Amino acid sequence: EPEVTQTPSHQVTQMGQEVILRCVPISNHLYFYWYRQILGQKVEFLVSFYNNEISEKSEIFDDQFSVERPDGSNFTLKIRSTKLEDSAMYFCASSDLGVQYFGPGTRLTVT
């Protein structure tokens, strides 16, 4: 069964550093998303992406964040200058026909 994959599973970085989180969506899906889950809190929407552009973004998704689909298979989330409060689990999802399928997540720890 096709699945969404994410790399790395765990990323540790120092405050102020740039990080890139990578996702490979399900191959025939056209809609892509990033969500995050701060430890013990709810899953929060960050951004949705379709046809090589952002469809919607939340207040969290400020100028420090960007997304890209650099080729036909990868979907990336970049955080330019990480802050302590960016520490969270980041989930990628892709969808067809309204059901979103999630990857296993990348745990980002900012020290």
Next chain:
Amino acid sequence: GNSVTQMEGPVTLSEEAFLTINCTYTATGYPSLFWYVQYPGEGLQLLLKATKADDKGSNKGFEATYRKETTSFHLEKGSVQVSDSAVYFCALSHTGTASKLTFGTGTRLQVTL
């Protein structure tokens, strides 16, 4: 704006007990409703969904009915197993394939022998 409210956890049950996890929502229009499950150390998996009023979603013995009159989508299972121990998230999205999911806070279920 849209919001989802779930009952506070953790919920602790003995194996074979009946499970209910309450979920209510606030949304404009007619959203689609979902239950996702997160097993320890894993990502979110779709458990079941319902796209219109009175629809019942079901999977793996779990059920939930879309109740427009009470804006609810309570999750039920007749007989839980230890392997059902996980965090359960209620969520909604509006019609439209790029629509974001709005999640509840999640309810942790612990099933003991």
